[in-house]
Amino acid sequence: MSTGILLQAAQTLLAILLAPLLMGWVNQCRAWLQGRSAPSIVQPYRALRKLFHKDAVLAHDASPLFRFAPYMVFASMALAAGIVPTLANDLPFSPAADVIALVGIFALARVFLALAAMDIGTAFGTLGARREMLVSFLAEPALLMVFFTASLISQSTALPVIVATLAHKAFAIHPSLAFAAVAFWMISLAENARIPVDNPTTHLELTMIHEAMVLEYSARHLALIEWATAVKLFTYSALGIALFVPWGIAAQGDVAALPLALAAMVAKLAAGGAALSLLEAVSAKVRLFRVPEFLGTAFLLAVLGMLIHFLLEA
Amino acid sequence: MRIGDHDWSLDAIGRHRWRGRMEPGRLLALARAVKDEGGQLVALWGTDDRRDGAGFGIHAAFLTSAGLAWVSSALAADAPAYPDLAHIFPQADRMQRATYDLLGIRAEGAVDERKWLRHNAWAEDEFPLRKDHAFRPAVSPRGPEAYPFIRVEGDGVHEIAVGPIHAGTIEPGHFRFSVIGDRILKLEARLGYAHKGIEKRFEGMDLATGARLAGRVSGDSHSAFAWAYCMAVETAAAATVPGRALWLRALFLEIERVANHLGDLGYLGNDVGLAFGFAQFWRLKEDWMRMTASLFGHRYLFDRIVPGGVAVDIDDAGRAELDALARRIGAEARELKAVYDEHPTLQDRFADTGVCRPELAAQLGLTGLAGRASAQAWDARTQFPQTPYDELDVSMATQRRGDVLARAEVRFAEVHESLRLISDILARLPAGPVHAPLEPVRAACEGLGWVEGWRGEVVVAVRIAADGTLDRVHPHDPSWQNWPLLEMGVLGNIVPDFPLVNKSFNLSYSGTDL
Numbered sequence: 001m002s003t004g005i006l007l008q009a010a011q012t013l014l015a016i017l018l019a020p021l022l023m024g025w026v027n028q029c030r031a032w033l034q035g036r037s038a039p040s041i042v043q044p045y046r047a048l049r050k051l052f053h054k055d056a057v058l059a060h061d062a063s064p065l066f067r068f069a070p071y072m073v074f075a076s077m078a079l080a081a082g083i084v085p086t087l088a089n090d091l092p093f094s095p096a097a098d099v100i101a102l103v104g105i106f107a108l109a110r111v112f113l114a115l116a117a118m119d120i121g122t123a124f125g126t127l128g129a130r131r132e133m134l135v136s137f138l139a140e141p142a143l144l145m146v147f148f149t150a151s152l153i154s155q156s157t158a159l160p161v162i163v164a165t166l167a168h169k170a171f172a173i174h175p176s177l178a179f180a181a182v183a184f185w186m187i188s189l190a191e192n193a194r195i196p197v198d199n200p201t202t203h204l205e206l207t208m209i210h211e212a213m214v215l216e217y218s219a220r221h222l223a224l225i226e227w228a229t230a231v232k233l234f235t236y237s238a239l240g241i242a243l244f245v246p247w248g249i250a251a252q253g254d255v256a257a258l259p260l261a262l263a264a265m266v267a268k269l270a271a272g273g274a275a276l277s278l279l280e281a282v283s284a285k286v287r288l289f290r291v292p293e294f295l296g297t298a299f300l301l302a303v304l305g306m307l308i309h310f311l312l313e314a
Numbered sequence: 315m316r317i318g319d320h321d322w323s324l325d326a327i328g329r330h331r332w333r334g335r336m337e338p339g340r341l342l343a344l345a346r347a348v349k350d351e352g353g354q355l356v357a358l359w360g361t362d363d364r365r366d367g368a369g370f371g372i373h374a375a376f377l378t379s380a381g382l383a384w385v386s387s388a389l390a391a392d393a394p395a396y397p398d399l400a401h402i403f404p405q406a407d408r409m410q411r412a413t414y415d416l417l418g419i420r421a422e423g424a425v426d427e428r429k430w431l432r433h434n435a436w437a438e439d440e441f442p443l444r445k446d447h448a449f450r451p452a453v454s455p456r457g458p459e460a461y462p463f464i465r466v467e468g469d470g471v472h473e474i475a476v477g478p479i480h481a482g483t484i485e486p487g488h489f490r491f492s493v494i495g496d497r498i499l500k501l502e503a504r505l506g507y508a509h510k511g512i513e514k515r516f517e518g519m520d521l522a523t524g525a526r527l528a529g530r531v532s533g534d535s536h537s538a539f540a541w542a543y544c545m546a547v548e549t550a551a552a553a554t555v556p557g558r559a560l561w562l563r564a565l566f567l568e569i570e571r572v573a574n575h576l577g578d579l580g581y582l583g584n585d586v587g588l589a590f591g592f593a594q595f596w597r598l599k600e601d602w603m604r605m606t607a608s609l610f611g612h613r614y615l616f617d618r619i620v621p622g623g624v625a626v627d628i629d630d631a632g633r634a635e636l637d638a639l640a641r642r643i644g645a646e647a648r649e650l651k652a653v654y655d656e657h658p659t660l661q662d663r664f665a666d667t668g669v670c671r672p673e674l675a676a677q678l679g680l681t682g683l684a685g686r687a688s689a690q691a692w693d694a695r696t697q698f699p700q701t702p703y704d705e706l707d708v709s710m711a712t713q714r715r716g717d718v719l720a721r722a723e724v725r726f727a728e729v730h731e732s733l734r735l736i737s738d739i740l741a742r743l744p745a746g747p748v749h750a751p752l753e754p755v756r757a758a759c760e761g762l763g764w765v766e767g768w769r770g771e772v773v774v775a776v777r778i779a780a781d782g783t784l785d786r787v788h789p790h791d792p793s794w795q796n797w798p799l800l801e802m803g804v805l806g807n808i809v810p811d812f813p814l815v816n817k818s819f820n821l822s823y824s825g826t827d828l
Contacts, residue, residue: 034589034590034593035590123473123474123475124474127474127496130495131496195587201589203481204481204585204813206474206476206809206810207585207813281589281590282590283587284583284586285586285587285588285663286659286663287808289496289808290662
């Protein structure tokens with residue numbers, strides 16, 4: 001049990017601490033692919049340090065909700081990072097939430113961010129909150145469908161069971177998961193405010209989704225939100241790994257497998273980050289009203305995955 | 315000069331440029347004749363002539379089938395007014411309002427009499443461009459002011475106010491959107507935040523310093539403004555400019571056009587999230603500007619065009635270098651165009667976005683690059699060429715769609731045409747001096763310069779006092795005509811597409827705020 005708690009703490013801390021590194025890696029790859037000289041891979045840490053050293057500026061009309069939201073968002077993402085198995089499977093936190101509750105945790109963070117954006121009453125905050133809701137109400141059902149497809153294989157919505165079934169039982173090819181994986185990738189792009197749905201590097205206020213919601217934040221509040229954004233990307237990547245390429249994650253109580261698990265995780269995240277930056281380098285941002293089509297396609301693929309599961313296996 | 319079936323007795327001042335004075339009533343009739351003929355109003359400005367014993371003056375520059383006609387009317391010293399031209403040429407609206415703000419000359423019968431350039435920086439009865447108003451470099455703001463924006467009412471309509479301060483490093487301007495959800499019902503721009511008193515600053519300047527200031531009216535159009543100013547001064551002083559200098563001026567103007575188009579094409583990619591296009595086009599632009607810096611001593615060619623000629627020459631080695639770079643950039647731009655052409659998301663974002671239909675463009679006087687993308691086939695280099703364009707046979711790029719894609723296509727075509735012109739100019743550059751000092755001006759005189767800059771036609775009108783200093787200079791940027799079309803072009807589009815539409819026009823704030 002104590003090993004489990006130790007592992008749990010280590011894994012959660014690792015996720016939170018490594019998350020900006022993944023962000024830095026994606027930024028670096030993207031710069032290379034665009035033919036620019038890249039910023040250092042630790043640049044996100046420097047940005048966080050800078051923000052934590054600044055004095056926060058608050059709008060006159062900001063309510064306590066506005067100040068509370070960044071902590072809530074960060075806490076939600078930290079919790080999610082603790083639940084998703086990155087290194088070891090079936091840790092003490094895992095039974096706290098299955099995949100459906102995980103979607104709820106992401107939604108909780110989003111609701112607080114959207115409320116905070118509307119709280120100060122600027123045009124951009126409301127604009128961003130409205131668009132964020134448009135994206136998320138389409139993304140969430142698609143995400144659930146992806147989870148259901150994976151759950152059908154392992155007969156459980158609990159992540160440890162899914163991982164154990166896929167990684168530690170006899171190797172089997174699940175065609176349904178291929179469709180679910182593509183759907184999950186598309187949803188991840190939308191949920192993490194990446195191209196082609198949102199552009200994390202834009203300066204054009206009128207085109208922003210996620211950035212428009214956090215325009216009024218500064219200093220430690222902004223640092224927490226930026227960090228939470230990095231943790232979210234990390235958690236989504238870990239989730240994708242757990243669902244679709246779980247090989248390497250240590251089985252329950254298997255401490256000896258941890259070094260290999262760490263190496264596997266780093267390699268998979270590096271590959272995933274490089275793939276993400278490649279996709280971003282060759283894609284343009286779609287017109288906002290095409291986002292429903294984009295997420296509709298993701299939903300359709302997830303449903304197809306489920307149908308294939310029934311057709312081939314049931 | 316005949317327009318319609320009437321001879322308006324205008325005198326030629328230089329090639330394709332005409333000058334006339336007439337009663338305000340006849341000015342109105344001329345405006346109607348120009349409109350009937352399919353011409354346009356290009357510029358409108360006022361002068362304070364009270365020192366000469368007269369009153370005020372109103373000046374208009376019309377684009378006609380015979381060239382640019384500069385027509386003026388004398389107005390009374392008390393309560394000066396002239397008949398409204400905006401009901402014939404809607405593009406006159408903001409120029410009329412600016413003329414009132416600066417000089418107190420009213421357009422009688424104008425529908426829109428709201429202020430334009432003044433932002434409470436000077437009092438209601440103060441008119442800074444009048445000669446009895448002292449130039450004050452620092453003006454204390456009188457606090458915020460209410461500007462009556464046109465309101466859209468109805469269920470679910472709300473306003474988004476953007477600017478004048480933006481998230482990116484761009485010029486200041488306020489945009490008021492009336493929207494339902496993300497769909498734009500109305501856009502109204504409020505400019506004038508970059509008003510610097512440039513026209514006032516010209517007064518009393520010597521001719522050489524005036525060239526430096528003229529080039530800085532809008533920094534991205536330096537060569538266009540500097541050449542137009544010098545053309546005006548040289549016309550006024552009846553000076554002859556060496557042939558090699560004129561060819562070099564054209565070279566500078568085309569270099570400027572290529573640099574701006576490359577930069578804009580990169581920005582257009584960036585605004586749809588294709589940072590690859592941004593990085594690649596800006597790499598080309600950077601190579602281009604480094605070459606201009608090494609050959610001519612300034613990345614943006616500032617102060618290379620001076621009254622009487624140009625300040626810098628090019629040698630044979632430089633010609634070969636520039637020609638080689640022009641060919642390389644042409645080839646690379648062609649490759650990048652293939653990337654843009656075959657990128658489905660980019661094409662989807664560009665096509666049918668920010669449409670200015672040809673009929674609307676003609677009605678509202680859309681001009682320059684944006685005009686050519688909406689079938690307004692005017693290019694002074696082709697139709698009214700000055701030396702050396704009369705020998706270069708410039709081919710005009712036009713499109714009919716009037717959307718962001720069309721404006722991008724015109725830019726691509728103009729990049730290649732300009733690169734061809736550059737190679738041509740370099741090959742045929744005549745020998746001789748590049749500068750002939752101007753004879754000192756000993757009597758009051760006036761002149762007009764007209765140059766097709768990268769954004770559109772740049773017009774500079776100059777009046778020189780008897781002591782040889784500048785009395786009145788009016789620099790006109792084509793953005794005056796095009797800003798209102800931007801407001802029309804985004805109607806029915808969605809708010810997140812506005813930055814893209816805006817960038818496809820890429821209008822100047824500084825050039826119109828003056």
